[in-house]
Amino acid sequence: xxxxxGIDWSEAxxxxxxxxxxxAAIAQMTIPHGLEGFEQLEHxxxxxxLELNSCIIGLETAHNLIIDFLxxxxxxxxxxxxxxxxxxxxxxxxxxxxxxxxSDALVIADCLRTDQGRxxxxxxxxxxxxxxRAKVSLINYLTKEIVRLSNRLRSVLLRYYPAALNVFSGxxxxxxxxxxxxxxxxxxxxxxxQALFRAFTRKHHYPQSRVxxxxxRLQADYPEAxxxxxxxxxxxxxxxxxxxxxxxxxxSSSLRELGHLFSDHPDAPIFASLPGAGxxxxxxxxxxxxxxxxxxxxxxxxxxxxxxCPVTDSSGKRRIIRFRRACDREFRYIAQQWARASxxxxxxxxxxxxTVYGRCQSINHAYRCLANRWLAILWKLWQSHEPYxxxxxxxxxxxxxxx
Numbered sequence: 001x002x003x004x005x006g007i008d009w010s011e012a013x014x015x016x017x018x019x020x021x022x023x024a025a026i027a028q029m030t031i032p033h034g035l036e037g038f039e040q041l042e043h044x045x046x047x048x049x050l051e052l053n054s055c056i057i058g059l060e061t062a063h064n065l066i067i068d069f070l071x072x073x074x075x076x077x078x079x080x081x082x083x084x085x086x087x088x089x090x091x092x093x094x095x096x097x098x099x100x101x102x103s104d105a106l107v108i109a110d111c112l113r114t115d116q117g118r119x120x121x122x123x124x125x126x127x128x129x130x131x132x133r134a135k136v137s138l139i140n141y142l143t144k145e146i147v148r149l150s151n152r153l154r155s156v157l158l159r160y161y162p163a164a165l166n167v168f169s170g171x172x173x174x175x176x177x178x179x180x181x182x183x184x185x186x187x188x189x190x191x192x193x194q195a196l197f198r199a200f201t202r203k204h205h206y207p208q209s210r211v212x213x214x215x216x217r218l219q220a221d222y223p224e225a226x227x228x229x230x231x232x233x234x235x236x237x238x239x240x241x242x243x244x245x246x247x248x249x250x251x252s253s254s255l256r257e258l259g260h261l262f263s264d265h266p267d268a269p270i271f272a273s274l275p276g277a278g279x280x281x282x283x284x285x286x287x288x289x290x291x292x293x294x295x296x297x298x299x300x301x302x303x304x305x306x307x308x309c310p311v312t313d314s315s316g317k318r319r320i321i322r323f324r325r326a327c328d329r330e331f332r333y334i335a336q337q338w339a340r341a342s343x344x345x346x347x348x349x350x351x352x353x354x355t356v357y358g359r360c361q362s363i364n365h366a367y368r369c370l371a372n373r374w375l376a377i378l379w380k381l382w383q384s385h386e387p388y389x390x391x392x393x394x395x396x397x398x399x400x401x402x403x
Contacts, residue, residue: 006109
């Protein structure tokens with residue numbers, strides 16, 4: 001006997017419903033988030049006399065400890081049901097907007113019972129792939145933090161210490177942040193001699209050929225802030241500089257670790273061959289695709305998840321094409337960044353971009369169109385375990401155009 005188990009998860013607890021093949025509820029429970037709660041779920045299955053291979057489980061996410069517990073106990077028929085699917089199926093049981101966690105567990109279980117053929121079973125990626133995905137997520141977070149801290153520090157320095165922004169080119173730099181922490185006020189910077197400044201730059205391994213120009217920028221005339229303004233802002237500048245310095249170092253270290261992880265992955269040659277993907281986008285794309293080739297049965301399934309393909313609303317003579325909002329927005333950002341970077345490395349990508357740009361509503365629309373084509377190509381490479389070859393791709397396009 002097949003049993004469909006719907007789990008509506010949250011941070012503190014999970015609502016669970018067991019449905020039999022006729023759609024009747026045979027057990028319902030709310031378990032706490034933790035090992036004790038997970039064991040309650042396992043005890044209920046055993047009490048009902050259900051075999052592991054007869055249990056079909058549905059959740060809204062694959063990024064929760066409960067799914068790791070289920071895999072460790074031998075459950076293999078696990079499905080990740082998209083939130084949009086759950087939202088669209090709530091009307092099966094009620095016409096009002098009323099809902100609860102328990103009712104959503106029922107919707108998930110019933111979706112598995114009736115629509116299992118349209119859903120893909122979720123298989124865990126190997127630990128290396130999950131490690132790459134986590135490292136990419138950390139780097140993206142650190143990048144946002146760097147922008148946030150950099151903008152805040154820049155606004156503070158413009159208010160009382162503009163020389164610190166101009167002395168070293170390429171804001172923000174580690175040596176510039178060290179300079180702010182060592183000389184946090186314009187007065188201390190003005191008191192520096194050229195010999196002391198050169199000693200500071202030598203300590204931080206700065207190219208000595210640039211030191212004279214840097215010192216000249218430091219000694220240039222800048223508007224002076226009042227003593228009270230300097231006193232009120234210097235502590236904040238030092239604190240922000242130290243935060244930003246640690247964040248930059250953490251990002252640099254994470255990028256090195258990501259490079260080592262990526263090079264050890266068996267699919268690395270495929271993603272490393274992509275024009276413009278580079279040290280971050282190639283591992284990021286690998287993390288989004290994962291290891292399970294059955295997870296994406298067609299190019300369109302990847303394109304829909306990444307949000308690069310539009311949504312067509314067609315009925316009779318009416319046909320409207322809309323921007324796809326229901327997607328993995330991080331995946332869409334990665335795909336668009338890759339499309340943009342590929343323009344400098346791929347002849348084909350450049351030619352296609354020039355063709356579609358004039359018909360697109362914006363440059364981001366054009367990037368999405370190019371990303372959509374790239375994802376179809378990448379899906380084929382991923383399925384066949386082959387790296388990208390620009391010459392072969394151009395040759396194949398030329399052959400098809402002659403037919």
